[in-house]
Amino acid sequence: MLKVSVIGGLLALALGTLRAEEKRFVFERPLMATRFTVTCHGADEAVARKAAEEAFAAAAEVNRIASDYLTDSELMRLPTGQATKVSPVFAELLAASFQFAKATDGAFDPTLGPLTKLWRESRRQHRLPAADDLAKAREASGWQHVTWDTSASTILLTKPGMQLDLGGIAKGFAADRMLAVMTKAGFPRTCIAAGGDLRLGDPPPGKTGWRVGLQTFDEDQPEEVVELVHCAVSTSGDLHQFAEIDGKHYSHILDPATGLGLTERIAVSVIAPTATTSDALATAACVAGAEKAEAVALKGGATRVIVRTTR
Structure with a gap:
């Protein structure tokens, strides 16, 4: 379930007077x-650019x-019915994925590929999938049916x-890897923005943290500004990615229980130690x-959860 930059509208602000020897x-x-x-x-800009x-x-x-958009990706080449050894990077991502599937009792489910494909087409055509197609895709999903x-x-x-x-989870995972690269290259004062995900390293010069604007349903102004360091922030919701089908509002985020997009208007910002999390x-x-969001995220390892809904 891809979350592009406008979903949640996370905005990192690195403002203030910088030390003369360090540029932004x-x-x-x-x-x-x-x-x-x-x-x-x-x-040194050249060194920073290389990093x-x-x-x-x-x-x-x-x-x-x-990626499930690239037909030759390692993910898309996985067979069914056969135990397959994966690359080290993929193994790390899969381990995290099934860890969170278990921790959230399937609220995060990495096996919804058939349903995702079907729902993308439904959103494009602005009509619900046929009952038989939906049932078939649901039958092919379910994290409990994977042996990792x-x-x-x-x-x-x-x-x-x-x-x-x-x-x-992939963009957050990528953001964590990017910060690790920047830190190793000598740039620990780094913020990685990956759509609706932020990964924050050491604070900017002369600051105690990065100022982060959390934006959910308000497109113009952040609803809250927080100062953070050495952590990550992700916002998920349907500010822009949604579809109106038969007069009903559906999110791009799939509900594993129905195989269709969520119908509750909800936006959640999660602060956690890593962007993968x-x-x-x-x-x-x-x-x-809305009622269970905070408990589910805190159980999974979040340090703070901000939940907003609109009726």
Whole structure:
């Protein structure tokens, strides 16, 4: 379930007087159907640019592995009915995915590939899927029907037609890898923005943290500004990605229980130690619904959860 930059409208603000020896550099690139931005502080722009290129390459690697839009990605080449050893990066992403599936009791479900494909077509045509097609896609989904062996790095999709969809965690995972690259290259004062996900390193010079605007249903102004450091923030919701079908509002975020988009208007911001965590839990919290969202996200490892609804 892809969350592009306008969903939740997370906005990182690195303002203030900078030390003379450290300048602010910003590098951008389109990736994973959204825009990734690296904001960092350092003395040498050429060195910073080189580090940012390496960081973007790390995110592009995640996309090549885990995209369900690329027919030759490692994810799309997974067979069913056969235990398959995966690459180290894919193994790390899969381990996190099934960890959060278990922690959220399936509110985050990485096996909704057949339903995702069907719902994308439904949104495009503005009509609900046929009952038989929906039933078939639901039968091919369900995280409990996957055998993931962490020690052997093998995955077994047990249901015919099963396909993974890691759109609800891959961008956060990529943002974590990007910050690690920037830090290793000597740029710990870095903010990675990956659509609706932020990964924050050391604060800007002279500051105690990064000022982050949280925007959900209000398109013009952040509803809250927080100062954060050494953590991640993700916002998930249907501010822009939704469909009106037969007079009913459906989100782009799938409800595993129905196979259709969520109908509750909800936006959730999750603050967590990593973007992998915040990304997955923001999706899971929306699926859990307003009453259970905070409890589900906190159980999964969030440090703070902001839930908003509109009636």
